[in-house]
Every structure is written in C-alpha cells, then in structure tokens.
Amino acid sequence: xxxxxxxxxxxxxxxxxxxxxxxxxxxxxxxxxxxxxxxxxxxxxxxxxxxxxxxxxxxxxxxxxxxxxxxxxxxxxxxxxxxxxxxxxxxxxxxxxxxxxxxxxxxxxxxxxxxxxxxxxxxxxxxxxxxxxxxxxxxxxxxxxxxxxxxxxxxxxxxxxxxxxxxxxxxxxxxxxxxxxxxxxxxxxxxxxxxxxxxxxxxxxxxxxxxxxxxxxxxxxxxxxxxxxxxxxxxxxxxxxxxxxxxxxxxxxxxxxxxxxxxxxxxxxxxxxxxxxxxxxxxxxxxxxxxxxxxxxxxxxxxxxxxxxxxxxxxxxxxxxxxxxxxxxxxxxxxxxxxxxxxxxxxxxxxxxxxxxx
Amino acid sequence: xxxxxxxxxxxxxxxxxxxxxxxxxxxxxxxxxxxxxxxxxxxxxxxxxxxxxxxxxxxxxxxxxxxxxxxxxxxxxxxxxxxxxxxxxxxxxxxxxxxxxxxxxxxxxxxxxxxxxxxxxxxxxxxxxxxxxxxxxxxxxxxxxxxxxxxxxxxxxxxxxxxxxxxxxxxxxxxxxxxxxxxxxxxxxxxxxxxxxxxxxxxxxxxxxxxxxxxxxxxxxxxxxxxxxxxxxxxxxxxxxxxxxxxxxxxxxxxxxxxxxxxx
Ligand SMILES: Nc1ncnc2c1ncn2[C@@H]1O[C@H](COP(=O)(O)OP(=O)(O)OP(=O)(O)O)[C@@H](O)[C@H]1O
Ligand SMILES: [Mg+2]
Numbered sequence: 001x002x003x004x005x006x007x008x009x010x011x012x013x014x015x016x017x018x019x020x021x022x023x024x025x026x027x028x029x030x031x032x033x034x035x036x037x038x039x040x041x042x043x044x045x046x047x048x049x050x051x052x053x054x055x056x057x058x059x060x061x062x063x064x065x066x067x068x069x070x071x072x073x074x075x076x077x078x079x080x081x082x083x084x085x086x087x088x089x090x091x092x093x094x095x096x097x098x099x100x101x102x103x104x105x106x107x108x109x110x111x112x113x114x115x116x117x118x119x120x121x122x123x124x125x126x127x128x129x130x131x132x133x134x135x136x137x138x139x140x141x142x143x144x145x146x147x148x149x150x151x152x153x154x155x156x157x158x159x160x161x162x163x164x165x166x167x168x169x170x171x172x173x174x175x176x177x178x179x180x181x182x183x184x185x186x187x188x189x190x191x192x193x194x195x196x197x198x199x200x201x202x203x204x205x206x207x208x209x210x211x212x213x214x215x216x217x218x219x220x221x222x223x224x225x226x227x228x229x230x231x232x233x234x235x236x237x238x239x240x241x242x243x244x245x246x247x248x249x250x251x252x253x254x255x256x257x258x259x260x261x262x263x264x265x266x267x268x269x270x271x272x273x274x275x276x277x278x279x280x281x282x283x284x285x286x287x288x289x290x291x292x293x294x295x296x297x298x299x300x301x302x303x304x305x306x307x308x309x310x311x312x313x314x315x316x317x318x319x320x321x322x323x324x325x326x327x328x329x330x331x332x333x334x335x336x337x338x339x340x341x342x343x344x345x346x347x348x349x350x351x352x353x354x355x356x357x358x
Numbered sequence: 359x360x361x362x363x364x365x366x367x368x369x370x371x372x373x374x375x376x377x378x379x380x381x382x383x384x385x386x387x388x389x390x391x392x393x394x395x396x397x398x399x400x401x402x403x404x405x406x407x408x409x410x411x412x413x414x415x416x417x418x419x420x421x422x423x424x425x426x427x428x429x430x431x432x433x434x435x436x437x438x439x440x441x442x443x444x445x446x447x448x449x450x451x452x453x454x455x456x457x458x459x460x461x462x463x464x465x466x467x468x469x470x471x472x473x474x475x476x477x478x479x480x481x482x483x484x485x486x487x488x489x490x491x492x493x494x495x496x497x498x499x500x501x502x503x504x505x506x507x508x509x510x511x512x513x514x515x516x517x518x519x520x521x522x523x524x525x526x527x528x529x530x531x532x533x534x535x536x537x538x539x540x541x542x543x544x545x546x547x548x549x550x551x552x553x554x555x556x557x558x559x560x561x562x563x564x565x566x567x568x569x570x571x572x573x574x575x576x577x578x579x580x581x582x583x584x585x586x587x588x589x590x591x592x593x594x595x596x597x598x599x600x601x602x603x604x605x606x607x608x609x610x611x612x613x614x615x616x617x618x619x620x621x622x
Contacts, residue, residue, distance in 0.1 A: 013492050013495040013496065013499070014488065014492055017491060017492070017495065199481045199482075202480060202481055202482065202483035202487075203477075203480055203481055205483075206480045206483065206487060206491060207470065207473045207475070207480060207490075207491075208477065208480055210459070210463055210466055210467045210470070211467070211470060213456060213458060213459050213463070213467075214456050214459075214467050214470075216456075216458070217455075217456035217457050217458050217459065218454050218455065218456055218457070220418075220454060221450065221454035221455070221456070222456070222467075223418075223437070223438045223439050224416055224418065224438045224439070224441075224442060224447075224448060225439075225442055225447070225467060225468055225470055225471070225530070225534065226439045226442030226443055226470045226471035226534070227439060227467075227470055228437075228439045229439075235477075283458065
C-alpha cells in the first residue's frame with residue numbers, strides 16, 4: 001500500500017474541504033514546491049530555463065486562465081492569443097511609461113487591463129453559445145492582433161513595429177533583458193504560477209466556482225437557483241483574462257524579450273492553449289499544468305531524441321514532430337476523453353485500493 | 359422564512375394570468391392562491407399548462423396579462439434569479455441538475471443566494487470565506503441526512519440512477535430554504551417504493567420546516583393523499599379549485615380525466 005486514504009478520517013468539514021484532503025497528496029505537493037523553489041534555482045542553466053521551465057510556467061498560467069473560462073464556465077474561447085497580446089502590450093506600455101514601477105505591479109496591472117478587455121469581449125456570451133461564441137471570440141483574436149499592428153502608440157512608434165522588453169530589476173536582479181540570470185526569471189515566473197494556481201483552486205472550489213459550473217452544466221436551472229447569468233459569465237471572462245494577461249506579460253517581458261503581434265500572439269497560440277486544456281482535462285487545475293507540460297515538453301523531447309540522439313536533419317524532424325504530437329493528442333483523447341488529469345485520477349483510485357480491489 | 363405572513367394567510371396569488379406562445383394559448387385567465395403552510399397540488403392532463411404556470415411563478419415566462427402577488431407584494435417582470443432571492447425554489451419535470459458536479463456541490467449551489475463573501479476572501483479561502491463555506495456546509499449536511507443521501511455525497515450526479523437524481527434535485531431546492539417550493543412532477547417515473555419515500559419527504563418538509571409547497575403530479579392517489587387543496591387545469595383553463603374531495607366529485611374534472619370530447 002503506497003498510497004492510502006484509509007486511516008485518514010475527516011472529523012470536521014474544514015478537514016474535508018482542504019485542497020488535498022489526503023495527507024499523502026499534500027506532502028507530495030509541498031515537497032514538490034519546496035524542490036521547485038529551493039533546489040531548482042541552483043541547478044538551472046540557460047537551456048533548461050529557455051526550453052523547459054519558463055515556457056511551461058508561462059503556458060500553465062494561460063492554460064489555467066482558459067480552463068477557468070472554458071473548463072469551469074463552459075464558454076469556449078479562441079481569443080487566448082489576442083488576450084495574451086493585451087497582457088504583453090499592457091506591460092510594455094506600463095513599464096516604458098513608468099520605468100520605476102515595480103515589476104510585480106506591472107505584471108499584475110497588465111492582468112487587470114486584460115481582465116477589462118476580457119469583460120468587453122465577453123458581453124456577447126449572454127446571447128450566443130457554444131460554437132457561435134467560439135467564432136465571436138475568434139473575431140476578438142483577429143481584431144486585437146490587428147489593433148496592435150496598426151496603432152503605433154502601442155509599440156511606441158518604433159520603426160520595426162516590434163516591442164522589446166527593457167531591462168528591469170526585482171530586488172536589484174534583472175528579470176528581463178539580455179542579462180537576466182536564468183534562476184531569477186525562473187523564480188519570478190514560478191512565484192506568479194504558484195500564487196495564482198492556489199487562487200484558482202480557491203475560487204473554483206468556492207461559491208464563484210460553483211456558480212461557473214452551474215452555468216456550464218445547466219444554465220436555466222442555475223438562473224432559477226439565483227445565479228445571475230450575465231454577471232457570472234462576465235466574472236469568468238474577467239478572471240480568465242486576468243490569468244491570460246499575466247501569462248502574456250510574462251511571455252513577452254521574461255521569455256521572448258521582443259515581440260511582434262502576428263508572430264507571437266497569433267491564432268495558433270489560441271489553439272495551442274485550447275489543446276492544452278483538452279489534453280490536460282477541462283475543469284481541472286492540475287490538468288492545466290499537465291496539459292501545458294505535455295504540449296511544451298513533447299516537442300522538446302522528440303527533438304532531443306531525433307536530432308540529438310539519432311542525428312536526423314532538423315527540418316525533417318520538425319515535420320515529424322507535428323505528426324507525432326497530432327497522433328498523440330488523438331490517442332489520448334480516444335483513451336481518455338476527459339484528459340490526462342482524469343487518467344491520473346483513475347490510476348490513483350486503483351492505487352488507493354490496491355492490493356485489494358474490492 | 360421570516361415573513362410577515364402568518365400560516366393560513368395568502369403567500370402567493372396569481373390573478374387573471376394569460377400566457378400564449380404564438381397561437382398556443384397555454385394559460386387563459388387563471389387565478390388561484392396558495393396559502394402559507396399548505397400543500398397545493400396543480401393537476402391536469404398533458405399539455406394543460408401546469409409547467410407553464412410554474413414558469414410564470416418563478417419568472418421564467420412573462421405572461422401577456424395578469425399579476426403575480428408574492429408575500430404581500432405585487433411582482434412585475436422579474437428575472438428568475440431575482441425571484442429566487444424573494445424565496446421561491448423549484449425542481450423540474452425533466453431533471454435539471456448540474457451533472458458534472460457532486461451531490462454536495464449541487465446542494466451547496468442551491469444556497470447560492472445566501473452566500474455573500476467577496477472575491478478577495480474567496481481567492482484566499484480564509485476568514486469570512488472559510489467560515490461561510492463551513493456554515494453552509496453544515497446546513498447542507500442536514501439536508502443530506504434528511505434525504506438519506508450520505509453515501510452519494512461526493513458522487514458526480516450524472517452517474518446516479520434516475521430516482522436518486524430526483525431526490526438530489528429536491529435537496530438542491532430545499533437547500534435554498536425558500537418560503538415557497540415548486541415541485542414539477544417530483545414522482546414521475548418512480549417505482550412505488552421511491553414514490554412513497556418522496557411523499558414522506560414532501561410531507562416532512564412541509565411539517566418540519568413549515569415550507570409552503572406547490573406540486574404538480576399525475577398520480578391521483580398521491581395528490582389526494584398529500585395535498586390540502588387542488589387546482590385543476592385543462593387546455594390552459596381552470597376547471598376546478600378546492601379540497602381533494604371537492605375536486606374528485608367535480609363533474610368537469612371527471613369529464614376531463616375520462617377524456618370526454620370538448621366539442622360535445
Ligand atoms: N416555451 C414554449 N414554447 C411554445 N409552446 C410552449 C412552451 N412551453 C409550453 N408550451 C405549450 O404550452 C402548453 C402547455 O404546456 P405545459 O408544459 O405547461 O403543459 P403541462 O401541463 O406541464 O403538461 P405535462 O403534463 O405534459 O407536463 C402546451 O401546448 C405546450 O406545447
Ligand atoms: Mg409539465
């Protein structure tokens with residue numbers, strides 16, 4: 001019996017309402033976080049930062065955001081790339097207009113700006129549902145990218161039409177610009193991810209989360225119970241866009257360093273994040289993380305094996321990876337349509353009873 | 359629950375309600391009242407307009423004519439979620455549970471209107487948010503015990519059998535602790551044993567919590583047993599209104615149920 005919940009009795013409702021009601025889970029997660037904060041910064045190098053850790057963190061935030069809207073509240077969105085762009089451009093405008101502003105504040109405010117934009121683009125959701133809403137959000141994706149291309153004010157009239165992240169410091173250490181040490185950018189992103197994952201968990205297990213899920217599962221019944229549909233949907237758009245905005249700001253400031261809207265925040269980014277949450281599991285915080293890790297790390301893994309290990313030509317491998325990832329997505333969706341998080345849950349349920357399945 | 363209205367006085371009154379969908383006259387000039395503390399049955403053949411009546415009461419349909427008075431106040435053109443706040447809860451003819459959520463979460467959602475901590479505290483899950491969550495959990499556990507659904511507390515309701523889903527839906531409506539409970543065919547499709555359980559619950563809710571109940575039911579035995587007064591609808595019109603005994607003897611009702619043709 002490696003994994004047990006027997007002997008782990010709940011004597012109070014607060015005990016039962018914990019994020020990880022099973023002590024074993026709790027300790028694994030705490031140990032994992034401790035490792036991520038204390039040990040990894042000493043081991044990290046440029047490669048791990050740029051190819052693995054920072055992208056996984058940044059995309060996890062975006063996946064969390066979209067999962068709140070789509071997985072929890074049932075509103076399909078294809079505007080993720082556009083909302084990330086809003087976060088990125090907000091952080092750029094803020095930090096170039098107020099160079100002294102603390103970077104934590106800049107990123108948070110960028111999330112706030114994106115939340116407001118999200119509310120505006122969420123308004124049609126009262127009238128249109130499902131597939132049609134997806135198309136409406138697609139329009140917002142194209143509109144936002146077009147806007148950031150067309151209006152020079154957003155890129156401070158730079159000749160290239162690009163935005164580039166100036167060097168900024170947190171506690172005297174650069175977290176953006178070419179001289180930022182890998183451990184610093186990693187820790188900066190990790191802090192946001194851990195704090196906001198916790199907040200997402202709290203929101204989704206409480207009143208607000210239940211009202212989102214009620215709208216998702218049966219909007220008429222939800223309304224008759226006292227859930228105001230418009231307010232609830234807009235709150236999901238706001239919170240979701242806040243997360244996606246933060247992710248976009250970090251993606252630009254910390255990871256890319258320079259960005260051009262069509263390249264960095266195009267429609268394929270919207271699909272990427274949608275794949276993440278479908279693969280990981282709709283309506284699951286944990287699933288957002290595995291989904292993001294899967295979509296980011298699989299290509300890295302394949303590339304290492306095929307180019308590094310087998311010595312195949314890079315362009316051939318790039319195409320092969322596309323096909324392999326597509327195949328894997330289909331495979332997982334057939335094996336478990338509810339995503340990797342569900343696969344994990346089922347495995348755990350089996351482990352929990354092992355070796356006595358009945 | 360703390361209404362000024364004493365038991366036996368009028369809790370809800372509908373006056374001259376007319377509702378039509380295009381050419382279909384679902385309700386025509388319907389008036390009746392529901393007294394505080396009673397079990398009021400609404401009966402009638404299929405398509406009589408019973409469910410439409412409930413939809414009017416909880417603000418889902420807006421009648422072309424007529425007034426709805428609740429708790430002593432005239433209620434005009436309200437949205438369903440506003441009606442919920444006034445203290446009216448309901449169940450549906452076709453189960454309308456939140457299928458992806460557990461029994462517990464369904465019932466907790468039923469208490470939505472009673473919860474009020476702001477986003478900040480909810481995000482932290484501390485202080486008022488945690489306290490509120492626990493208080494409401496206690497109330498919900500009461501209902502879970504009352505309905506004897508402890509063993510399915512954490513089960514996603516989509517996986518439950520039909521009879522259990524009906525029971526959970528009643529639980530969700532009870533969780534709101536409303537003044538008026540509208541039940542649309544709570545026993546439809548149930549076997550005898552399940553029906554008996556459901557009758558027990560309805561009567562207990564009425565006795566123990568003093569909740570006023572309006573229910574639609576096709577099973578005449580059940581209706582005669584548990585209701586204080588019955589209103590009969592047919593083709594959108596009111597046929598009769600009175601105690602079960604009076605209604606049973608009413609010639610128009612007998613005709614309607616025996617299927618005497620309307621032209622004759
Ligand atoms: N949303 C709607 N749009 C159009 N017609 C409707 C609508 N709702 C109800 N009706 C019509 O109104 C009439 C009354 O329907 P209602 O559902 O109220 O009947 P009921 O008494 O509940 O019947 P049952 O016993 O079958 O549930 C029917 O003719 C129905 O077709
Ligand atoms: Mg009906």
